[in-house]
Ligand SMILES: NC(=O)c1ccc[n+]([C@@H]2O[C@H](COP(=O)([O-])OP(=O)(O)OC[C@H]3O[C@@H](n4cnc5c(N)ncnc54)[C@H](O)[C@@H]3O)[C@@H](O)[C@H]2O)c1
Ligand SMILES: [Zn+2]
């Protein structure tokens with residue numbers, strides 16, 4: 131059996147997305163069908179549409195979602211129909227070499243649904259990050275469904291499925307920001323703003339938000355930034371150093387993912403500090419710099435996949451922080467939109483008008 135729903139598909143490089151029929155099969159073993167209630171628009175969706183991730187068009191976009199489990203396949207015990215879940219794109223396997231080493235957040239064999247969703251003519255779709263949730267329903271691996279408190283609104287809970295978790299975790303998990311640390315975050319969209327909020331909750335006392343857009347800097351202040359740097363008119367490295375006693379920050383997070391922002395992160399960091407790359411570069415980007423600088427400045431140069439999170443541990447905890455009024459997730463939802471407004475939301479994201487547009491179904 132299958133069912134046909136509406137979903138947002140990117141058919142080719144750079145072409146505007148369209149809402150079209152998507153065929154969702156009944157869940158097979160270890161799979162689940164989820165009725166999507168909300169899905170945020172993440173920059174990675176735009177990367178997909180621009181061919182910046184891979185060429186496996188057509189894509190079913192959307193990967194930052196919450197909804198209700200509708201059907202489960204054989205062998206599924208972790209979730210049941212009716213459960214309110216946030217979808218995650220790193221369902222750990224428990225059996226690969228990273229999982230066996232006790233570092234499941236690095237899992238090298240994360241699970242996705244085995245069956246494809248298709249267009250009406252049978253063409254298989256590539257779901258963004260194995261999710262594809264700009265759709266009324268989507269098919270995922272049951273391990274991609276993380277149960278959270280149903281009191282949370284879907285628009286807010288869904289944010290944890292990608293950008294907020296990635297940014298928060300980049301600061302707290304990957305960057306290991308601690309009490310009294312100085313932190314700079316380059317790029318304060320949904321991901322970077324969450325890194326600011328994470329650094330704030332972790333006890334950092336100097337939190338420098340860097341962006342080209344003054345609105346982003348203002349939002350970052352609301353989430354805990356103590357200083358802001360306008361990257362359009364100021365020298366980012368010099369300003370971060372100036373704000374940290376001339377030394378640079380303990381942790382610098384690049385939430386843009388370009389060679390120039392990574393270099394800024396590198397040089398705006400104190401000796402033996404940590405650089406965290408959470409923004410996603412495109413395959414054509416190159417970095418050239420003196421190798422001696424990497425040696426002599428020491429410290430750690432890290433990448434953050436999904437904020438090194440464990441969905442089952444971190445999603446419920448972030449919802450708790452939100453419900454206790456300690457993490458303002460509502461601040462990330464700039465607007466709620468319909469399924470047919472994703473293309474407009476990409477334009478708004480491109481122009482810096484939003485932290486997050488969230489499709490509500
Ligand atoms: N590593 C992960 O697991 C993960 C997860 C989600 C998203 N991402 C990536 O994180 C990045 C950010 O995503 P987002 O959804 O927050 O995007 P966004 O478009 O909402 O935010 C990007 C921000 O960077 C700012 N910016 C752009 N160029 C800049 C520059 N040179 N200097 C300073 N600021 C600059 C923009 O003004 C904007 O505010 C993307 O590359 C996305 O693909 C990574
Ligand atoms: Zn694994």
Ligand SMILES: [Zn+2]
Pocket residue numbers: 172173174175193194292293
């Ligand atoms: Zn994302």
